[in-house]
Amino acid sequence: MYRFLLTRQWLITILVALLLIPATIELGFWQLHRHEARVARNELIGKALTAPPVPFDTLSGAPGAGVPKDLTWRTVTATGRYDTAHEFVVRKRTDSSGSIGYFVVTPLTLADGKGTVLVNRGWVASAATATEYPPVPAAPSGEVALTGRLRADETYGDSGIKDRSGLPDRQFNLINTEEQSKESGVTLLGGYLELADTKPAPGDQPALVPEPNHSDIGPHMAYAIQWWLFTAMIPVGVAVLARREAKDRAQKAAKAEAAAEAVPADA
Template sequence: MRSAYGSHVYRFLLTRQWLITMLIALLLIPATIRLGFWQLHRHEARVARNELIGKALTDPPVPYDSLSPAPGFAVPKDLTWRAVTATGQYDPAHEFVVRKRTDSSGDTIGYFVVTPLKLSDGKGTVLVNRGWVASGATATEYPPVPAAPAGEVTLTGRLRAEETYGASGIKDRAGLPDRQFNLINTDQQAKETGATLLGGYLELAATTPAPADQPQLIPEPNHSDIGPHMAYAIQWWLFTAMIPVGVWILARREAKDRARQAGEPETVTEPVPA
């Protein structure tokens, strides 16, 4: 016959300690479910971004001023990384460098070299990120930069939205050395140069005719890596399943300990999992 104690062995679940434990478990379950969906949405956003970049890079190039037609034009996400062409002459007098940027390996900090290109059709000027160069001897010294090609050139590159603190997290600081900036920003450079700058900028991929020397070109963005977000989502959902199982195991162990201390048989009524 089952002992009277055995039928009531799980009454400890009504104690303050266990009620708090089960309340925490009940709160954790929806939290971990939501965290799983958060990671799932990040995975979906990453996949969508990769598809968008891949399409933008493989579509046939179009003239820059057909996509960024006016000063102040904000480049939308679906046009970012779009392959574009531009023909004109560089304006080396208003060239500048952008501080604290890494080379193609991501290991060495230097500068991006940005040179305005006056379009041959007279529709305006576009900022061209010609690539990366190493730092000079000191942080205040303008770095050695390969000269921009003289004469008319035709460029192929990737359309980029201008940089802002909100989009990049990079703060724009005042008091920097001459022709050094923290951001590639057309509004800022329009004030500096007085030129009519079209919105966004071009990230250089190729030049015709090819120059004898040039900064290190910036590689295409990685659009194949989907990141660990799906794995994280699955982990959170596994945690969700483990919470009631963990509570059940703890309750089972507590019941056995209480039965042993009371001198009762260790076979006790199974609790219903939380």
């Protein structure tokens, strides 16, 4: 009854189904791993943001040192004076509404003399043309006390941003202490500070970068379940198609037999 499964058409169908099953299982696990990574990231961010603030220079290492993963997003404090002569902007950054503009980054010379840290003071809108330096609220003068989130240097490999040369003066693609140290000649402590609060409060300042959303786990678990449901449907679908074809073949054979019996013997 099911000898048709040995035909070329059905052998190809079964082979494709057998190849799809492990592929869809693997895709499901890929989405599961993305879900687990997202949950772990959210837990890390939530823990870091709720921890008591500590001085920046107690977490940031020597100049050029990286920020450990478990310290990223940690709330930190810093006191010092802004070095506006080496201020720059970072291109193609979005605000909370998705508008494209610039991050304003200003070095802060620490009051305790332990070094200088880059501070992302927030977002400003684009200038009239891409070659112009955007209008930027002036950094507070005098000594300021900051609270912010500790971030690791951005890199071209991790961010996916392409390295481009020939950018306008004081415009860059990344917030990277090594790049800025070479550009400005200022020795910078590793990592940077994403500003959350300033005392005394300035009259005007860039739009502060909001805290990351650490409650959204994303759709990856739902995608994983969908892939595994599809995996289960593959053999079921093949079985349904085979049964349907067997039924169609049986009906055709019965009709042919009935037609043969209806023909008179002397016809």
